[in-house]
Amino acid sequence: MKKEIHLYTASTMNGWKPVIFLEEAKIEYELTFIDFSKKEQKSEWYMKLNLNGRIPTIVDHSNDDFVVFESGAILWYLAEKYNRFLSNDPKEKSETLQWLMFQMAGIGPMMGQAMYFQRIAAPNGNVEEFSTKRYVNESRRLLEVLNKRLDGRKFLVGNEYSIADIATYPWARSYYWATVSTEGLDHLNRWFEEIDQRPLTQKALTIPKPFPAFFGKGDIKKLEAENAARFKKDVKG
Numbered sequence: 617m618k619k620e621i622h623l624y625t626a627s628t629m630n631g632w633k634p635v636i637f638l639e640e641a642k643i644e645y646e647l648t649f650i651d652f653s654k655k656e657q658k659s660e661w662y663m664k665l666n667l668n669g670r671i672p673t674i675v676d677h678s679n680d681d682f683v684v685f686e687s688g689a690i691l692w693y694l695a696e697k698y699n700r701f702l703s704n705d706p707k708e709k710s711e712t713l714q715w716l717m718f719q720m721a722g723i724g725p726m727m728g729q730a731m732y733f734q735r736i737a738a739p740n741g742n743v744e745e746f747s748t749k750r751y752v753n754e755s756r757r758l759l760e761v762l763n764k765r766l767d768g769r770k771f772l773v774g775n776e777y778s779i780a781d782i783a784t785y786p787w788a789r790s791y792y793w794a795t796v797s798t799e800g801l802d803h804l805n806r807w808f809e810e811i812d813q814r815p816l817t818q819k820a821l822t823i824p825k826p827f828p829a830f831f832g833k834g835d836i837k838k839l840e841a842e843n844a845a846r847f848k849k850d851v852k853g
């Protein structure tokens with residue numbers, strides 16, 4: 617039987633979010649790996665699904681092939697469809713969506729730029745010191761906000777793992793790749809340890825394939841070079 621959800625993704629912080637949800641909720645899904653080195657995210661067939669030409673995207677075959685793009689909207693859609701990882705209590709639901717938005721509008725873009733300038737632009741010959749500092753400092757500030765939020769809380773909202781944690785973990789946990797220190801952020805580091813021990817979330821971080829360099833592991837130089845080469849043409853310097 618055809619699986620309900622078809623996920624188009626790659627091994628990145630945004631790309632892993634729906635994988636984490638689907639694995640944690642034990643939902644079977646069809647997966648298509650989108651290969652950045654072949655620019656598949658900009659191909660005509662893919663851009664019919666996602667006008668933005670970025671991953672992830674899902675197609676729900678059980679809902680008239682309904683297409684959802686934007687990782688936060690995907691998590692929200694899946695949470696409502698499967699009634700998982702989003703409270704039905706109006707206040708808790710709103711808090712979860714607030715922290716989901718905080719990730720989408722803050723953590724993701726700021727850490728993403730810190731990573732871009734250091735791991736893509738610089739290795740391709742375009743060193744931007746001021747921009748790098750700006751994004752690294754802003755990322756640290758945002759991690760400090762998370763740290764305060766996690767003081768006395770197991771997860772971002774209450775005691776339950778939610779789509780706010782699912783969205784935030786792959787980004788914040790990649791602090792090494794953004795060269796953002798988490799020193800002194802004890803609550804945040806405790807939350808990392810908590811989620812590091814969730815087997816299904818950890819399994820998700822290997823689908824479609826692992827990228828250990830994000831977490832400061834593996835052959836970092838080799839992985840950085842591979843990653844930077846994928847975007848070489850996009851960097852004007």
Ligand SMILES: N[C@@H](CCC(=O)N[C@@H](CS)C(=O)NCC(=O)O)C(=O)O
Pocket residue numbers: 628629630631652657669670671672685686687688
């Ligand atoms: N706001 C979007 C951002 C998606 C995004 O930036 N995806 C990156 C990977 S993390 C991508 O597809 N990059 C390929 C490219 O820039 O061509 C979301 O959360 O889904």
